[in-house]
Amino acid sequence: MQLINQHAKRIMEECKVKARAAGLRFGDETLEYIVTNRQMVDLKPRIFIPTLYDYWVHDVETLKARGSYQVFPHNAYETVVNTRPTMSFYNDNNPDWLNVMIFYHVLGHIDFFQNNVMYRHTWSDDFSGQALADKRVIAGLRSEHGRWLDYVIEFSRGIDNLVGYYETLAELNEERSGHPTKTDFFFDTFLQNIKKVRQSEYLRYLDLYNELISGEQGEQSFFREVTEKYPELGAEFERYIKERRARPSDLLEFIMENSTFLNRRENEWMKEAIVIVRRTSLYFQPQIRDHILNEGWATYWHERLFIEDDRVRGNEVKYAKIHADVTALNRMGINPYAIGMRLLQHIEDMAEKGRYSYDYQRTRSMEEREKYDLHTGNGTAFLFKMREELNDFSLISRFVDQEFVDRHKLFVAGKRFNSDELRWEWYIKSRKAEDYKQMLIGQLYHPPHITVDEAETGETLSLVHHFEGKRLVPEYIPATMIGIEYLWGRPVKLKTHENYLEGNEERWRHVIYTSKDRKVTKDIGKHVSPEVESWFKSN
Amino acid sequence: MRTIYHPLLTLDELLKMDERRKNDGFYPRIKIGRIIRPGERGKVVIFPTTIEEKFYHDNRDLSNEEDQTSGGSGEGEEGDVVGYIPEEGQGGQGRGSGSEDHGEGTDAYELGKILAERLKLPNLKDKGRKHLAQPKYDLTDRNKGSGQILDKKATLKNVIRTNIALGRLTDPATADMSELIINPRDKEYRILSREQQYEAQALVFFGRDYSGSMVGQPSKAVVSQHLWIYCWLMYQYERRVDTRFVLHDDAAKEVSTFEDYYRRAASGGTTILSLFKYINDVVNNENLARDNNIYVFYGTDGDDVGGNDYSKVLASEIEKMLGYSNRLGITIVNHRTTSFGTNLESSGLLTKYDQLIKVDSFDNTVTEERLREGVRKLVS
Numbered sequence: 044m045q046l047i048n049q050h051a052k053r054i055m056e057e058c059k060v061k062a063r064a065a066g067l068r069f070g071d072e073t074l075e076y077i078v079t080n081r082q083m084v085d086l087k088p089r090i091f092i093p094t095l096y097d098y099w100v101h102d103v104e105t106l107k108a109r110g111s112y113q114v115f116p117h118n119a120y121e122t123v124v125n126t127r128p129t130m131s132f133y134n135d136n137n138p139d140w141l142n143v144m145i146f147y148h149v150l151g152h153i154d155f156f157q158n159n160v161m162y163r164h165t166w167s168d169d170f171s172g173q174a175l176a177d178k179r180v181i182a183g184l185r186s187e188h189g190r191w192l193d194y195v196i197e198f199s200r201g202i203d204n205l206v207g208y209y210e211t212l213a214e215l216n217e218e219r220s221g222h223p224t225k226t227d228f229f230f231d232t233f234l235q236n237i238k239k240v241r242q243s244e245y246l247r248y249l250d251l252y253n254e255l256i257s258g259e260q261g262e263q264s265f266f267r268e269v270t271e272k273y274p275e276l277g278a279e280f281e282r283y284i285k286e287r288r289a290r291p292s293d294l295l296e297f298i299m300e301n302s303t304f305l306n307r308r309e310n311e312w313m314k315e316a317i318v319i320v321r322r323t324s325l326y327f328q329p330q331i332r333d334h335i336l337n338e339g340w341a342t343y344w345h346e347r348l349f350i351e352d353d354r355v356r357g358n359e360v361k362y363a364k365i366h367a368d369v370t371a372l373n374r375m376g377i378n379p380y381a382i383g384m385r386l387l388q389h390i391e392d393m394a395e396k397g398r399y400s401y402d403y404q405r406t407r408s409m410e411e412r413e414k415y416d417l418h419t420g421n422g423t424a425f426l427f428k429m430r431e432e433l434n435d436f437s438l439i440s441r442f443v444d445q446e447f448v449d450r451h452k453l454f455v456a457g458k459r460f461n462s463d464e465l466r467w468e469w470y471i472k473s474r475k476a477e478d479y480k481q482m483l484i485g486q487l488y489h490p491p492h493i494t495v496d497e498a499e500t501g502e503t504l505s506l507v508h509h510f511e512g513k514r515l516v517p518e519y520i521p522a523t524m525i526g527i528e529y530l531w532g533r534p535v536k537l538k539t540h541e542n543y544l545e546g547n548e549e550r551w552r553h554v555i556y557t558s559k560d561r562k563v564t565k566d567i568g569k570h571v572s573p574e575v576e577s578w579f580k581s582n
Numbered sequence: 583m584r585t586i587y588h589p590l591l592t593l594d595e596l597l598k599m600d601e602r603r604k605n606d607g608f609y610p611r612i613k614i615g616r617i618i619r620p621g622e623r624g625k626v627v628i629f630p631t632t633i634e635e636k637f638y639h640d641n642r643d644l645s646n647e648e649d650q651t652s653g654g655s656g657e658g659e660e661g662d663v664v665g666y667i668p669e670e671g672q673g674g675q676g677r678g679s680g681s682e683d684h685g686e687g688t689d690a691y692e693l694g695k696i697l698a699e700r701l702k703l704p705n706l707k708d709k710g711r712k713h714l715a716q717p718k719y720d721l722t723d724r725n726k727g728s729g730q731i732l733d734k735k736a737t738l739k740n741v742i743r744t745n746i747a748l749g750r751l752t753d754p755a756t757a758d759m760s761e762l763i764i765n766p767r768d769k770e771y772r773i774l775s776r777e778q779q780y781e782a783q784a785l786v787f788f789g790r791d792y793s794g795s796m797v798g799q800p801s802k803a804v805v806s807q808h809l810w811i812y813c814w815l816m817y818q819y820e821r822r823v824d825t826r827f828v829l830h831d832d833a834a835k836e837v838s839t840f841e842d843y844y845r846r847a848a849s850g851g852t853t854i855l856s857l858f859k860y861i862n863d864v865v866n867n868e869n870l871a872r873d874n875n876i877y878v879f880y881g882t883d884g885d886d887v888g889g890n891d892y893s894k895v896l897a898s899e900i901e902k903m904l905g906y907s908n909r910l911g912i913t914i915v916n917h918r919t920t921s922f923g924t925n926l927e928s929s930g931l932l933t934k935y936d937q938l939i940k941v942d943s944f945d946n947t948v949t950e951e952r953l954r955e956g957v958r959k960l961v962s
Binding site: 485 | 591593599602606607608628629632635637639640650652653655656657658659660661663664665701958
């Protein structure tokens, strides 16, 4: 692994100037490395952080990747690591014109990492440096505790997908904008969670607030009115702020704070390892959630900037081939580069024509809709706003519409068994935008929502899996529970639900798993849970 | 103490570490995976693999496998077919139950070695017939005056013998070695010599029922087991293993590649006799039994045509096969009683040739552990 030569670095710096002129924003310092394919293969299991802590699963994944590479050699053009300064890895064998294209793509990623609010908790970190420090800590712990360290890492990683990512973002947001105001607390928490008022009551207070806020005394007069009915509001707000500061944001934090096993003097070293696992997981949460938007954004910009760049001259055909390889819409399957780039181009076009408006939505005539163009000049600015605020879920759920699906001839493919030919086949199941949107959303990363039931937790740690219409993978539950039991030091209980077939009808029931003395038992509830019932009613 | 930049753990180290987990009260976590390169001379590559178990949403549909969806693009009306799905683990993506190669089986050999150790599979005590292998050159001959390596002990003996003959050495206790005369012919060397070697080699017939009822999991189970057996034989015979693949529905046919052996499906009926008859004919016509240790492994779901005469002919063909084969291993992917299973039982061959013929039965939901257990049963 070595830094790119001065010639290539000069190309990168020239690309930065042009990218900035087009509106991209990123820090001055970047590090570009040339790596061999073998190094690229070895880095992948370590999430491309060369300094990531040592752990046997990384070694297993590396051996697996090497095996796979022997049979199916492949290589990525580039890989970008979100750290300060940003690092990127390249193959040794790219000509200058291709490097220009790749550098624009990389700059698109860097701009995304450094401006999308979903990455706010990573903005000030030299994660590579932090990882090196963590690696040394882990190496030191391993020399003292041997394989028991690996067990602690394993069990912590068993629940590192439940880290409080959104809680961390919310906390950062509060730090920037101050803690939740009394108004936020009143509408978001007090009325809804504490008093559980009816919707009409909630709306009445909202109207009252809107009416009084424009008055001379604004919020003061509003709270004077409210306090007459709810004199306890002030005390509740104070308690809320106090508790909010002290509350662990996820299961790993809860266990670290409350496990008597971990808090024994001889076991306190384990918490050092857990903190490292949690920190690493938290760092990479946004990247798991924005593959389509992130790749789409980088591809959009490499196309736009490279076509405008003089250095494409003479290489148009070669460029077109490589670009088409990356961005082709496959007959079957979802290519995040292709979907992301085209969706962003679609959004830009729609915004440019002023179609994200009530007026356009009301237009029913197809002819008029096709002609609708307000020439707003806001297309690109609208895109930059998207880049700042969205992730894959919000992008897809808001902007995949019938025009987009029709324009690119997209469809949802279904699977069915062909009993004549005795094989499974894909067929066009739907071309409706709503179906396509749901299909894409169904493929996004979405970990289960599992929290600690603090009221029930004592000797036994009580976990609740909140119902979202999906069960947990049953095969993985025992090992995960045993891992949590090890860290907690005492029994662990998980309340969840599972579906089953009664005849041909799908039914749901409560299930409680208990892990005690490293044995996991399962109790099946007889009745459909009220939580599940209410979910069905509300959907 | 391990250094900060620790070298990658090897497969052996990882497997040993995994063994220790049991003593610590935790489940083993590492499995052996393999990838095949599609094509005739596809290479089997092995690697460790593991799953980090966590609480994940289960996206598998309980009631209807047909509910799975994906995305696509292009022309076509709703309902139009846009593509076919290869059987899971087949060559298209190169993943899955494996392939074999005839020239570069190093990894299959390694896998066989690991299998033999981890599953405690038996080693073959008698590898059977041996044939003349490629000649080998070794330093087994001697030559006086010139050669590759000087044999100092023999040379010294010659020198002493010569000097005694010349009368220069009368009392060995007081002899001055620097005074001895050295004849160039006394120098004795080891030289390379062509040696003939006899080695055992195996020929394995893998047979599979590919009729309509074998589509999907049954085929996958059979082929997976056959791959493990192939690796074990590669280890036992020091890579000197040849393979032949035979499929049958109503009639038997031979295919040249493992990929074909795995992928092909037919919609016809089932006549198991056709396979045994075909292999017997091939062995007889090509005189294969003279130079090879022949193994036959066969997998089916057990559905077969019936009839008294049929079962007699079937038994006689199987018995003929047992006359030349070192082992006949039969896998039946079906727990219920099948016509083939009944025919086997009633033929009396299972008791008469209990050292030569082994049968393993399981149902469709078999786990990988159970498959490997079956391998032990078939080869023990």
